[in-house]
């Protein structure tokens with residue numbers, strides 16, 4: 001099954017993706033994680049992407065699209081993939097459609113994890129992320145429950161950047177909800193609930 005996850009930053013896309021990966025073995029493709037790894041490794045891409053990310057802006061499409069298309073060529077995506085944080089605008093969605101059709105593949109669903117903006121601001125400002133594996137948890141957890149790595153606050157989870165990221169989501173990413181509704185692929189889950197309750201509905205919506 002090939003899935004696109006939609007939803008504002010902090011809606012819980014990554015958490016639901018992790019659960020789907022554990023249970024069904026899909027490949028998890030998070031452009032945010034791939035970009036943060038490139039920044040950490042100091043690659044050319046990482047150096048170019050960093051300033052956009054720190055400001056809460058989208059990294060230019062040409063930098064992100066190659067990252068995704070290269071990842072989609074990996075064997076582990078054949079049993080299904082979850083795109084998390086991509087596409088982020090209509091141009092990326094159109095590029096994804098043509099890249100998939102060139103590969104003879106298609107999307108099965110676009111799942112919107114729906115959470116109101118007020119809840120998102122609270123969640124993001126208390127979110128901590130594992131430096132090593134990207135696992136997220138609320139503030140107060142010092143060691144990653146998944147791998148023991150150090151938990152830190154992402155620069156773009158600081159209050160001054162959160163509002164910018166939400167504006168970017170509203171203006172550039174939320175139109176994708178209609179894009180995928182028009183293709184008959186949209187499924188919506190209420191993400192403002194306990195993780196396991198959200199996940200139960202996710203599985204039902206995806207008929208898993």
Ligand code: AMP
Pocket residue numbers: 009031032033035052053054056057058059060061064084085086087088092156165
């Ligand atoms: P995320 O972890 O998905 O919240 O992404 C963190 C940051 O990485 C975003 O605020 C953007 O700067 C950048 N980013 C992630 N995915 C994309 C994308 N598909 N297109 C452009 N920029 C992206």
